[in-house]
Amino acid sequence: AQTVTQSQPEMSVQEAETVTLSCTYDTSENNYYLFWYKQPPSRQMILVIRQEAYKQQNATENRFSVNFQKAAKSFSLKISDSQLGDTAMYFCAFSNTGNQFYFGTGTSLTVIP
Amino acid sequence: DTEVTQTPKHLVMGMTNKKSLKCEQHMGHRAMYWYKQKAKKPPELMFVYSYEKLSINESVPSRFSPECPNSSLLNLHLHALQPEDSALYLCASSQDQKPIDTQYFGPGTRLTVL
Numbered sequence: 001a002q003t004v005t006q007s008q009p010e011m012s013v014q015e016a017e018t019v020t021l022s023c024t025y026d027t028s029e030n031n032y033y034l035f036w037y038k039q040p041p042s043r044q045m046i047l048v049i050r051q052e053a054y055k056q057q058n059a060t061e062n063r064f065s066v067n068f069q070k071a072a073k074s075f076s077l078k079i080s081d082s083q084l085g086d087t088a089m090y091f092c093a094f095s096n097t098g099n100q101f102y103f104g105t106g107t108s109l110t111v112i113p
Numbered sequence: 114d115t116e117v118t119q120t121p122k123h124l125v126m127g128m129t130n131k132k133s134l135k136c137e138q139h140m141g142h143r144a145m146y147w148y149k150q151k152a153k154k155p156p157e158l159m160f161v162y163s164y165e166k167l168s169i170n171e172s173v174p175s176r177f178s179p180e181c182p183n184s185s186l187l188n189l190h191l192h193a194l195q196p197e198d199s200a201l202y203l204c205a206s207s208q209d210q211k212p213i214d215t216q217y218f219g220p221g222t223r224l225t226v227l
Binding site: 032033035043044045046047050052089091095096097099101103104105106108 | 117153154155156161168203205210211212213215216217218219220
């Protein structure tokens with residue numbers, strides 16, 4: 001069975017600084033997809049970024065980038081120039097070709113003014 | 114339009130009540146999902162519909178009954194719920210039920226069972 005682990009239940013960062021959220025996963029498959037979703041307080045969950053396992057290049061979306069280490073089964077999210085609106089729960093997620101979809105346990109990020 | 118809407122926003126019901134949650138999307142997506150989310154926990158998948166057919170049922174108790182009347186609508190019928198069923202119920206949709214597809218989430222229905 002696939003598992004997704006986020007070892008940091010809570011994190012904080014000063015506004016304008018950089019923060020990295022960790023995610024590790026366990027799978028025996030070679031082809032799969034990884035996602036970071038953001039759930040702000042009392043607001044809708046939205047996709048931040050996604051990575052296809054067969055692509056070696058790390059995905060980036062503006063201030064958000066990932067460090068995908070396939071051999072280590074690690075998929076961390078880096079947020080640069082943190083803004084107050086980045087305060088949210090962040091969930092790492094995994095999907096495979098069998099249409100199974102798993103969320104990690106989540107990291108609560110607080111951006112401090 | 115990348116919006117998934119859910120009604121009602123809040124729902125309080127007794128254990129003998131029957132109620133329904135509604136989800137709607139107009140993005141032409143063919144896969145729709147129901148999740149249950151407890152506070153500070155990740156969403157737990159309940160059901161998946163693909164092309165209006167039930168694709169995945171994650172061993173959910175029969176007091177939860179999903180229905181997909183058409184490709185834009187998804188309902189969750191509730192009957193004889195327990196207090197532990199109190200949670201945020203999220204609906205999501207995706208273009209298809211492919212592993213690469215982004216899921217778009219609604220704002221959720223906050224359910225309280227008394």
